[in-house]
Each structure stands twice: as C-alpha cells, then as structure tokens.
Amino acid sequence: MSNRKDLAFGKKRIAKETEYKYNLSKLAQKFLPNEEDRLIYKTMEKIYGIHPLSTMDPLMYRRGGIRQSGRKKEFAAWGKKIAKERGIPAYNRAVGIPLGQRALEPYIISGTDVIVDYDDLQHVNNAAIQQLLDDIKRTVILNLDIPHRVLQVRAGKEITPETVNLYLETLQHTVAGGAVAQEHMAEIHPGLTYDAHAKVITGNDDFVDNIDRRFVINIDNEFHESKAEILKRDIGDTIYIAIRIPTIAVRMADGAIVYRWAAMQSSMAFISSYRLTGESIISDIAYAAKSACLINIGERTWFSRARGQNEPPGIPYAFLADIQQADAMLLARPYWEVVQEDIDDAKTRQREMAKGLGIIAAVMTELLNYSFYMSGGLGFSTAVAAGAYCGNVMEDLFESFADVQNRSMFRIPKIPPKWERVKFMIDMLIQAAMEQYEKYPSLMEFHWGGAHRISVVGALGGAGVAMMTGSPIIGVQGQNYAIGMLMKEGWVRTGWAGQEVQDHVGLPYSCSFRMDEGGLLEFAGPNSPYRSYTAGHSAGQIGAVMAAAQGRGRAYAVSPVIKVAFADPDMIFDFKNPRVSLAKACLRQFKPAGERDLIIPAH
Incomplete structure (x- = not known):
C-alpha cells in the first residue's frame, strides 16, 4: 500500500493493491454460477477432471506418466513389436524427455461430445485429415x-x-x-x-x-x-x-x-x-x-519451396473460405442486420463460421502447410491447429462476442470499414479474450504455447471486425493489431509466432497492392512472400475473408464455382460437417479412399 495526496480533491487517498494487479481467476469465484453455465467451464472440467478455475493441479506428478494415454500405451507396444521383428529399434519412450508429469489431456472435438486422444489429431494418424487434403488436391x-x-x-x-x-x-x-x-x-x-x-x-x-x-x-x-x-x-x-x-x-x-x-x-x-x-x-x-x-485449386509455389499446382501452399485464402460449406444453409443476409435483430441467429452464424474456419482453414494452413510441407512433420502444430476445433474455445468466445456486438451495434445502421471506427471494438473484444486465459488456468494449460493463443485471439480479432464491416482488409488489420500490439502490451510477449515481422509489417501491407507486399487479400495465400513463414496467422486471414463475405451477406467469398464444386455430396470428406469426419477418424470409424487393400496380401 502507498499513501499519496490526491491533488484533484485535496485530501489523502490510499491506493489499493488491486489498482496495480488483480487475479481474474480469484475474482471469477465470486460469479461462479455464471461461469458454470459457460461452455469453456464445462469443457475444461471434463478435460482435466478438476475445478477449471483452480490454480493448482492436485494430481501433478501423480497422473501416471504415459499410462494416461491409451494411444501412447499402444504406440509403446507397437514399438517393441517392430523392434523385435526387424531387429532395429523403433518408437521407444525410454529416450527423450519423460512424458506425463503433467496431464496428457484428452481433447474434445468442438460442437460434439466426442473425447479423443491428442495423438489421434496428428495428421498421419488421422484418415479424415488426409482425405480432406486429398479431396481438395484431386x-x-x-x-x-x-x-x-x-x-x-x-x-x-x-x-x-x-x-x-x-x-x-x-x-x-x-x-x-x-x-x-x-x-x-x-x-x-x-x-x-x-x-x-x-x-x-x-x-x-x-x-x-x-x-x-x-x-x-x-x-x-x-x-x-x-x-x-x-x-x-x-x-x-x-x-x-x-x-x-x-x-x-x-x-x-x-x-x-x-x-x-x-x-x-x-x-x-x-x-x-x-x-x-x-x-x-x-x-x-x-x-x-x-x-x-x-x-x-492452387497455383505453383515459388522455386525455393517448389510445389506443383493444387498443393496447400498455393491455394488462395478465398478459395479455402469458399471450400468450407458450414454456412451453406444460412440465409444470405448482412451480418450487421442479423446481429441487431436476432441474437440467436447471430450466434448460429458465429458457430458455423467457427466450424468452417476451425477445420478447413486451420488444418490446411497450420497443420498441413506449416507443419507438414514446410517443417517436415512437426508435431507441435497439431496443438496449434487443434486450438481452432477442439475444446469449444472458439465457440464460447464467438458467442460472447455476438452479445457484445448486439449491444454495441444497437440502432447503428452500418459500421464503415474505417480503422478509427473499429479500433475500440477490437480493443474490447481482445481484452475480453485475453482475460479468459487469465481467468481460467486450465485454459492456459490447454493452450500451453504462445502460438496457440495468438492463433485463437488473432482469428477472433480479425473475423470479429471483418464480419461487422464486410471488409477482409480491416479484418486482417484487426488480426495484426490484436497480436502485435494488444497481446504484446498485455502479456509483454506472445511466444513463438507472435509480435514478429508479419504483424508489424502486416498492418501497412494489408492495404498495399504491390505483389511482394500485399495484393488483394482474397487471392493472397501462404505462398505470398511475407506470409510464407508465419505460423498461427493464415487461418485467421482466411477467417477474415470468410467473415467479410458473411458480413456482406454474400453466398461466397470470391468464386461461386469453387463454392458449388465443394458442395458435392459424393465427396469422401464431409465439407458441411467437417467435425463429424474428424471425430470419426479419431475413433477409427472414417473410411478414406485411395487404399491398396485390393492389390496387397490380407493383413
């Protein structure tokens, strides 16, 4: 505590400690009934089996190591079997860092009750993710x-x-x-x-x-x-x-x-x-x-990362926005009209956007392009991508934002795509999103890396303002501002993938039409120069394109032909219900195409 004289009122005032710091997790205990009704609360409780607002894990170091995970036990058994059969060591959990001192938490596919092992979301283990890529490529x-x-x-x-x-x-x-x-x-x-x-x-x-x-x-x-x-x-x-x-x-x-x-x-x-x-x-x-x-579907990539047509790095953001079909059955109506008149319909649109953005955008960019094509199969990106389609986090935050937008836009005919008009909204939305991480230690543990959090918060900032204004450019500005400015100011650092070149040059470049800087966002993609190495950003930029189309009440983002092409019900992957395909694959119930069982020995 410190004493000082308040010059404005001419009397001594005692500054309270809470003016300098506050514990959101502790404050949330006062509003526990409200928190218990939230999707994040219920999901985190189901994942960890402890109070979601608790700052301590009473089971730390006593969770049983890799025995927590059915898949890791299966992997260990297979590793021994392979080593015995071929005489060369294979998968062996005796090497490397010990796993399982903390919770090896299961993952809940958002919008479902399906609980899966984290390893089942790795793209080589998941037949639906492979078929998603194949159906787009072919x-x-x-x-x-x-x-x-x-x-x-x-x-x-x-x-x-x-x-x-x-x-x-x-x-x-x-x-x-x-x-x-x-x-x-x-x-x-x-x-x-x-x-x-x-x-x-x-x-x-x-x-x-x-x-x-x-x-x-x-x-x-x-x-x-x-x-x-x-x-x-x-x-x-x-x-x-x-x-x-x-x-x-x-x-x-x-x-x-x-x-x-x-x-x-x-x-x-x-x-x-x-x-x-x-x-x-x-x-x-x-x-x-x-x-x-x-x-x-995709063009050639530049020569230092040479890929042919129809590979993930060369697919424009707007094509991926049109490939998803989660919004196909929604009325074509500008979002700013919907959010003022029917909050339930607005929340439905937010959920459908999270569904399409989560699987199609995050898997194709963060999981497959950056993790697989560029990084050679890095397993870390599985968690970054899963932040968009597991744990019901995006759903909870998007629905909360719909309430904020409903109150903020009451009787406002339209929000123009001007920075000074939307900045206050981004400030409010991103502060609210960041506070969820500070309020829920379990959520901070679930999204344990900076790249997880910047991908979620950045996507929320970008899609939120793009949907209100109908402008993908102002949406990308919102994403870069949220990551490079607000998160950096609030948390000092954002970890790997945050506050780097892409956010600081992204703000001015988003308005540039020079091909080595910006270009029309709908036709930009991971192959664009300054975006080519970013992690945790591309899904948010696709979200800005997708949200802007919904904001304008359009039926597609850039191509009606691409939109219709992926509405084909005879595709193997379900582009209207991508989470269903993903969940089936995690449970090993998804049947992909392209298998060779007909021409190989029975096994």
Whole structure:
C-alpha cells in the first residue's frame, strides 16, 4: 500500500493493491454460477477432471506418466513389436524427455461430445485429415463451353442433351482409369478408383433439367434458397465440370498430376462420345480441356519451396473460405442486420463460421502447410491447429462476442470499414479474450504455447471486425493489431509466432497492392512472400475473408464455382460437417479412399 495526496480533491487517498494487479481467476469465484453455465467451464472440467478455475493441479506428478494415454500405451507396444521383428529399434519412450508429469489431456472435438486422444489429431494418424487434403488436391474444374465450341466449329458436331449425357457417362469411366479409344490399353481396377467422378456446375436450370441428375451438383439442394439464387445468377449459363481424379493418384504423385489426368481422360471421353478423328481437332480439344479456362485449386509455389499446382501452399485464402460449406444453409443476409435483430441467429452464424474456419482453414494452413510441407512433420502444430476445433474455445468466445456486438451495434445502421471506427471494438473484444486465459488456468494449460493463443485471439480479432464491416482488409488489420500490439502490451510477449515481422509489417501491407507486399487479400495465400513463414496467422486471414463475405451477406467469398464444386455430396470428406469426419477418424470409424487393400496380401 502507498499513501499519496490526491491533488484533484485535496485530501489523502490510499491506493489499493488491486489498482496495480488483480487475479481474474480469484475474482471469477465470486460469479461462479455464471461461469458454470459457460461452455469453456464445462469443457475444461471434463478435460482435466478438476475445478477449471483452480490454480493448482492436485494430481501433478501423480497422473501416471504415459499410462494416461491409451494411444501412447499402444504406440509403446507397437514399438517393441517392430523392434523385435526387424531387429532395429523403433518408437521407444525410454529416450527423450519423460512424458506425463503433467496431464496428457484428452481433447474434445468442438460442437460434439466426442473425447479423443491428442495423438489421434496428428495428421498421419488421422484418415479424415488426409482425405480432406486429398479431396481438395484431386479436384480441378474445366469449362465445357470452349470444347463444345471447338466441336461445333472445327468438327461440325451437334451438341445436344443426348451427346452431353453420353460424354458425362463416358467421362465417369475414363476418369476412373477405363479405356475407350484403343485396344491393349492397361486399365485400373475400379475398386482402387471408386471415388473418381465428374459433375456439372451451371446456373442454367433449363440445361440442368436435360442432364442426368447423377452428373449434376444440384445448387438448389445444397444451399439455402437465397444463396442458391445468388450462385446461379453469378455462374450464369456457363457450363463447368468439376472433376475428381482418384485419391490414389494424388497419393502417388503431387497435385500437379490432377489437371493432366483430368485433361487426358476428358479428351478421351470427347473422342469416344463424338467419334472424333484427325490430329488437329483432337489437339484443339486437348488444349481446351487442359489449358483453356481451367481452374486449378492452387497455383505453383515459388522455386525455393517448389510445389506443383493444387498443393496447400498455393491455394488462395478465398478459395479455402469458399471450400468450407458450414454456412451453406444460412440465409444470405448482412451480418450487421442479423446481429441487431436476432441474437440467436447471430450466434448460429458465429458457430458455423467457427466450424468452417476451425477445420478447413486451420488444418490446411497450420497443420498441413506449416507443419507438414514446410517443417517436415512437426508435431507441435497439431496443438496449434487443434486450438481452432477442439475444446469449444472458439465457440464460447464467438458467442460472447455476438452479445457484445448486439449491444454495441444497437440502432447503428452500418459500421464503415474505417480503422478509427473499429479500433475500440477490437480493443474490447481482445481484452475480453485475453482475460479468459487469465481467468481460467486450465485454459492456459490447454493452450500451453504462445502460438496457440495468438492463433485463437488473432482469428477472433480479425473475423470479429471483418464480419461487422464486410471488409477482409480491416479484418486482417484487426488480426495484426490484436497480436502485435494488444497481446504484446498485455502479456509483454506472445511466444513463438507472435509480435514478429508479419504483424508489424502486416498492418501497412494489408492495404498495399504491390505483389511482394500485399495484393488483394482474397487471392493472397501462404505462398505470398511475407506470409510464407508465419505460423498461427493464415487461418485467421482466411477467417477474415470468410467473415467479410458473411458480413456482406454474400453466398461466397470470391468464386461461386469453387463454392458449388465443394458442395458435392459424393465427396469422401464431409465439407458441411467437417467435425463429424474428424471425430470419426479419431475413433477409427472414417473410411478414406485411395487404399491398396485390393492389390496387397490380407493383413
């Protein structure tokens, strides 16, 4: 305590210790009934089995080491088995740092009651994560209008519903490895390529009515009617075809095989369906199928980290925002209208955004790109990515923010995307998020690294203001400001991945359109120079793009064709309910494609 004279009031005043420091965990005890109703409280209690607000773990050093984890016991047994069979040591927990002095906590898949072992979230152990990557990599989209024009002008062929249906049926055969044009062609066992198929995308209802429904992605069935109307209008009469080559092909080669495979098999289907002969016509058809108006999901990366097309580093942020389908059945309406009139609907939108952002964005960037492609399989990033889709943390914070936004935006017609208008909101939201970590020691333990916390808090700051303003640029500014300024000021440091170049240059660069600095955010990605090495940031930038589209009441972020392509219900991974696929894989109930059981001995 210290005594001083308050000059403003001319009398002595005693400064209390709480003016200099306060214990949020202790203060929260006074409001325990309110805290007990929160999702974070219930989840942390279930994970650790102790009071979530407790600052002490009474079971520390007595939790049983690796025996806490069923998977680690299984790994240890397999390590001994492998070492005995091959004569070379394998997995061996006798080496390295001792594990299990603290809690080897289980993880709860957000939005579910499924409790899983942490090791089941590692991408090599999780079949759904592998299939998510495979389903994105094996997709390419062709424009059929140009080949149809070539057929009409160069070959004198008539394009009718009958010929289009024949072509589509033939394509299902060729894309799976079947031969049509020559004898003595080696074919692929269809059981190995059962997931290969192709479907039409168009906004022309009359054309769809004349096409076999098995070969069409029905926009009306897969989206809310308000979004279906927007998507069909913006796609128009153009006819696209989304081709999924077999999963086993992208397991054997990289993503660059996809457009080549699709072009070859599409060309063979044209040759067979329209009875084409003559090298010049066939070469024009091949060029149209392979290069003209082709949409790859990802572009090549720069040479020091060279990857072909359709690999994670080259996928634009907005494509990943459109690939997720969690928001497909929501009414297309600006968020700032919703949050003022219907708080329950606003919370639903926040939950759906957390669902899509959590799995698709975090897995594809933090877990697969940075951990696997760039770092060679670093296991730490599993925890960073899992912060977005485990523990119900994002859900709890997003719902709390909806309440704040509802009160803050009452009778405000719209918030313009200007920094001075949104800064106070970011300050309030980020302080509230940081206080949750200080209030819940169990949450701080759950997100034990700085990268966990900056990824969660940064994503909240970015998505929160992007959704209110409809601007992804102001969203990324909010993310960089939250991490580089607010978290640094509040916690002095944020640990690995925080307060580095990406946040300090990110604020000005987010407004730059020089290609080596910023560029249009929707088309930026992990391959952009100053973003190429950042950890814990890309998912938040995808979230800003996704949230801005919802803020504007749009049906998609950048491409209606990409949005519809991944609404295909015949994909192996469930892009509408990604957590279901993830949970099934953790429980070893998810069946991926691309396996070789048909051609190997029984095992």
